[in-house]
Amino acid sequence: MTPALQFSLLLLLCATALSESQAAQDCLSKQQLLNAIRQMQQFLKGQETRFAEGIRIMKSRLTNLQNTVSKASPDLPPVVCPALEAPENGKKFGSKYLADHEVHYTCDIGYQLIGPSSRLCQQNGSWTGETPYCKGTSLCSSNPCLNGGTCVEGTNQYKCNCPQEWSGSNCQHQTQTDPPQEWTVTSDSAFNRKPRCARIDRTQHCSCEAGFQMSGTPDNGICQDVNECEVFRVEGAPHICMHTCINTPGSFRCVCPTGFKTLTDGKSCEDIDECSSGQHNCSRGSMCINTGGGFQCVSPECPKSNGNISYVKTSPIQCERNPCPMDSRSCHHAPKTISFHYLSLPSNIPTPVTLFRMATASAPGRPGPDSLRFGIVGGNSRGNFVMQRSDRQTGELILVQSLKGPQVIEVDVDMSEYLDRMFQAKHVSKITVFVSPYDF
The missing domain is CATH 2.10.25 (Laminin)
Structure with a gap:
C-alpha cells in the first residue's frame, strides 16, 4: 500500500472516530487534520494535472502519426475512362465516366444496334466491350403501307405510293371519289x-x-x-x-x-379508376392495379425455397431473404430483397422517359456502400429500356423505344452494392408495365 493511500485511510478512520466520540485520543488534532486534507487536495490536483498532460501528449502523438501516414500515402485521384460518343443514327445514355459507371446505347428507328448495349468503366480506366454502331435496316420490311400501297425506300425514310382511293402517309385514309x-x-x-x-x-x-x-x-x-x-x-x-x-x-x-x-x-x-372507386372484382388477398380503361388483379409471390435460399413476404409488394449460412456463397449472392412494381402507360408515349428509380440507403450506425451497379436482368422486352445511374445513390429505368398497346411488358432490374470493391448485397425490382390500347 502506498504512503499516500495509507494516509488517506488514516484520515477516514479519524473522521469516523470524531463523529462518534470527541474523546478519541489516538487521532490527530483538528489543525493536523485540516493540514492533512489540504495535502491530499494538492496531491489529487497534481495527479489530475499529470493525467491531463498524458492525454494531451497521446493526442499530439496520434495527430503526428496521422499526418505521417497521410503524407506517405496520399489519396489516389478518381479513375476516369475516356469520353464516349453516341453512335451515328443512335443515342447514348449516361454522362459520367468514373469507375463503376455505365453508359447505354440505342439506335433510331430503322437501325439495329451492332455490339453491346451497355459498357462499364473499369478500375483500370478502360471500358468493357467494343464500341457499338447502328446498322441501317429496311424500313419497308415491316410493310408499313396499308390497303395495297407500295413502299419505296428513301434516305432514312420511306414513302407509300397509294392506290387512287386511298391517301395518307401509310395509305390509311379513304379518299373521296367525287370532286372535293x-x-x-x-x-x-x-x-x-x-x-x-x-x-x-x-x-x-x-x-x-x-x-x-x-x-x-x-x-x-x-x-x-x-x-x-x-x-x-x-x-x-x-x-x-x-x-x-x-x-x-x-x-x-x-x-x-x-x-x-x-x-x-x-x-x-x-x-375511370376502378380500384379507388371499388368498381373491381379482385379477390381478397390480391391487389387491384388501375390501367388505362380497366384494371388488373395481381398477387405477387415470393420465389420458392431453393436449398439455403428462402424468402419471407414482408409487405404486399416485397420479399426479403432469410439469413444465410455463413459458408453459403450462393445464398449471399442471391437477391437480398425482391420488390414488385406496376405501371400503367398510354400507347405510343413519347420517349425517352424515366419510368422507375432505384436507390440505396444505409441503416443508422452502419456504413453504406461506396459503389453501386445497376442492370437489366430479366423480362420479356429488354430492347425497349436502358438502366443507368442518375447520381451516386440512384439508378433510373428509361423507356427508349415507344410501346404500342394493348400489351403487358415485364422488365427486371437489379442494384448491386459494393464496399471497398467487395460485393455486399443485391436487390431486384420486378416491374410490370400495362400498356393501354389508347394514346391518352
Missing part, C-alpha cells in the same frame, strides 16, 4: 332539313341552320347535314374528339371507350 367539296355532307334523308327562304325584290333567298349546307338550286334546294366527324378526320387536322366522333343532324357528339368518362368539354376522355 368544302364540306362533307350526308345524303341520308334523316339528316336533311328544309331551308328557310324569303323572296326579296322578286329574288328567292334561302339559308340553312348551323351545321347544314345548302344543296340544289335556290328554287328547289335542301339543307344537308355537314358531317363534322369527316371534316376533322383529314390527316394533319386537329381531332374534334379525343376518341370516337358520332355525327348527328346539325352537330356531332364524342364517345369515350369503355373504362373512360367524358369530361365537361364534351370531347375529352378521362380514365
Whole structure:
C-alpha cells in the first residue's frame, strides 16, 4: 500500500472516530487534520494535472502519426475512362465516366444496334466491350403501307405510293371519289332539313341552320347535314374528339371507350379508376392495379425455397431473404430483397422517359456502400429500356423505344452494392408495365 493511500485511510478512520466520540485520543488534532486534507487536495490536483498532460501528449502523438501516414500515402485521384460518343443514327445514355459507371446505347428507328448495349468503366480506366454502331435496316420490311400501297425506300425514310382511293402517309385514309367539296355532307334523308327562304325584290333567298349546307338550286334546294366527324378526320387536322366522333343532324357528339368518362368539354376522355372507386372484382388477398380503361388483379409471390435460399413476404409488394449460412456463397449472392412494381402507360408515349428509380440507403450506425451497379436482368422486352445511374445513390429505368398497346411488358432490374470493391448485397425490382390500347 502506498504512503499516500495509507494516509488517506488514516484520515477516514479519524473522521469516523470524531463523529462518534470527541474523546478519541489516538487521532490527530483538528489543525493536523485540516493540514492533512489540504495535502491530499494538492496531491489529487497534481495527479489530475499529470493525467491531463498524458492525454494531451497521446493526442499530439496520434495527430503526428496521422499526418505521417497521410503524407506517405496520399489519396489516389478518381479513375476516369475516356469520353464516349453516341453512335451515328443512335443515342447514348449516361454522362459520367468514373469507375463503376455505365453508359447505354440505342439506335433510331430503322437501325439495329451492332455490339453491346451497355459498357462499364473499369478500375483500370478502360471500358468493357467494343464500341457499338447502328446498322441501317429496311424500313419497308415491316410493310408499313396499308390497303395495297407500295413502299419505296428513301434516305432514312420511306414513302407509300397509294392506290387512287386511298391517301395518307401509310395509305390509311379513304379518299373521296367525287370532286372535293368544302364540306362533307350526308345524303341520308334523316339528316336533311328544309331551308328557310324569303323572296326579296322578286329574288328567292334561302339559308340553312348551323351545321347544314345548302344543296340544289335556290328554287328547289335542301339543307344537308355537314358531317363534322369527316371534316376533322383529314390527316394533319386537329381531332374534334379525343376518341370516337358520332355525327348527328346539325352537330356531332364524342364517345369515350369503355373504362373512360367524358369530361365537361364534351370531347375529352378521362380514365375511370376502378380500384379507388371499388368498381373491381379482385379477390381478397390480391391487389387491384388501375390501367388505362380497366384494371388488373395481381398477387405477387415470393420465389420458392431453393436449398439455403428462402424468402419471407414482408409487405404486399416485397420479399426479403432469410439469413444465410455463413459458408453459403450462393445464398449471399442471391437477391437480398425482391420488390414488385406496376405501371400503367398510354400507347405510343413519347420517349425517352424515366419510368422507375432505384436507390440505396444505409441503416443508422452502419456504413453504406461506396459503389453501386445497376442492370437489366430479366423480362420479356429488354430492347425497349436502358438502366443507368442518375447520381451516386440512384439508378433510373428509361423507356427508349415507344410501346404500342394493348400489351403487358415485364422488365427486371437489379442494384448491386459494393464496399471497398467487395460485393455486399443485391436487390431486384420486378416491374410490370400495362400498356393501354389508347394514346391518352
